[in-house]
Amino acid sequence: MNKQDYKIHIIGAGISGLVAATVLEQHGYSPVVIEASDKVGGKVKTDINNGYQLDHGFQVLLTAYPAAQKYLDYKSLELQEFLPGASIFKNGKQEIIGDPLRDASLLFSTLFANIGTVADKLKILKLNTRLKNKTVEEIFSDKEQSTLSYLKELNFSTNMINDFFTPFFGGIFLENKLDTSSRMFEFVYKMFGEGSAALPKGGIKEIPKQLLKKLKNTTILYNTAVSSITDRKILLANGQELESEFIIIATEASSLIHNLKNQAIEWQHCDTLYFETESRAIKKPLIGLIPEPNAIINNIFYHTSLQTSVNDGKQLLSVTVVDNKGLSGEELKAQVQKELTELCGITSSTFIKHYSIPKSLPKLSELHYEISPSETRLTETIFLSGDVQLNGSLNAAMIAGEKAALGVLENLQGLFK
Structure with missing residues (x-):
């Protein structure tokens, strides 16, 4: 049998599924990707609304991610970089802190900011x-504890933890108690130190769009939901059954495979609300943090502080809510606008769009950076992919996709012997 004739199916056209397809293509195979929605990217999506680019949630690319450097062409993404710091809204003032070794313009504001102590x-x-x-290998083999206990062990002051670390990393981990593994904290912190946070000029959707464009021999079945999977068989929601030599599940597998139904992943939830404003309360491309413990806003960012492909001429502000305290719809919007006024001095904002994202990040413990190809194998013909196999990051999604594809290739090599 020719390589192109092997029936290899990938369930899910998110980042992990697209990388898996890329690796299989590189080795001469022609996989079929089955995607429930009408576009690739999974959660990595961008809409055009009211003349603005709206990402599905506040997402950034950390340019130091090793897997992203391997699979993405940064130049063609036209990456727009954030400054390495944050603007913290505290007691009616903005305090700007950052890494002056990477951007000298942040030196004096960081030295004199009323955030933390000199120590x-x-x-x-x-x-x-x-x-x-x-x-990275040392980070993921080190002992695992909560990020909060890790920071306390390093003797950071309570004020520093509350004013900077909790809102900044709470916005990344999408939980405001810093329960997330210290391995993830160290990894993300290291990535921030070695590269930049950036967004493609055309929005976060440009990442899956670029991966898709590179695929030449992959078929993608859009608007095709999968009901269940067994060895060598895929049952679609419409009742159709597909035969398959190998299956890579690049989405949550528990709902698709009978004996995994008690292993469902828990997820972090977040809300992202977009507003149009006349001017910017933060002049530079810095994330804005809200350390007020009773506030529902975690962070804000002016996307128009970076160059964007689509811009209606005013300012686009995103607001991330990690814990909506049970508010939704109009109540949530009203509370966010109230806090924007009281805490950030943003008195005029026109609501554009609210994204409620129930599966923003997987809640995982025993985090890993790598996985061997053989470890992705669930059965002789079914392989598991997605960031849930390692840690909740774009980098992990890419690595898991690559390793699952290599797992399939290892089995195929055994067949050719």
Whole structure:
């Protein structure tokens, strides 16, 4: 049998599924990707609304991600970089802190910011150096504890934890208690230190769009939902049955395979609301943090502080809510606008769109960076992919997709012997 004749199916056209298809194509195979929606990308999507680019949730690419460097062409993405810092809204003032070693313009604001103590700022420099010299492999083999207990062990002050670490990393981990693994904290912190946070000029959707464009021998079946999977068989929601030599599940597998139904993944939820404003409360491309413990806003960002392909001429503001305290719809919008006025001095904002994202990030423990191809194999013909196999990140989604494809290839090589 020719390589192109093998029936290899990938369930899900998110980042992990697209990378799996890329690896299979590189080895001469022609996979079929089955996607329930009408476009690729999974959660990595961008809409055009009211003349603005609206990403599905506040998402960024960390340019230091090793897998992203391997599979993405950064130049053609026209990446627009954030400054390495944050603007913190505290007591009616903006306090700007950042890494002056990477951007000298942040030196004086960081030194004189009323955020943490001088000792805290020295500890941050020490942490920067420590993680720069610590390999990713060492990070993910080190002991695992909560990020909060990790920061306390490093003797950061309560104010520094509450005013900076909790809102900044709470917005990344999508939980405001810093329960997330210290491995994830160290990894993300290291990635921020070695590269930049960035967005493609055309929005986050440009990442899956680029991966799709590179695929030449892959078939994608859009608007095709999968009901269940068994060895060598895929049952579609419309009742059709597909025969398959190998199946890569690049989405949550528990609902598709009978004996995994008790292993459903728990997920973090978040809300992202977009507003149009006349001007920017934060002049530079910095994320805005809200350390007020009773606030529902976690962070804000002006997407128009970066160059965008689509711009209606005013300012586009995104607001991330990690814990909506049971508010939804109009109540949530009203509370967000109230806090924008009271905490950030943003008195005029026109609502554009609200994204409620119930499966924003997987809640995982025992986080890993790598996985061997054989470890992705569930049965002789079914392989598991997606960031849920490793850690909740774009980098992990790419690695898991690659390893699942290599797992299939290992089995195929055995057939050719």
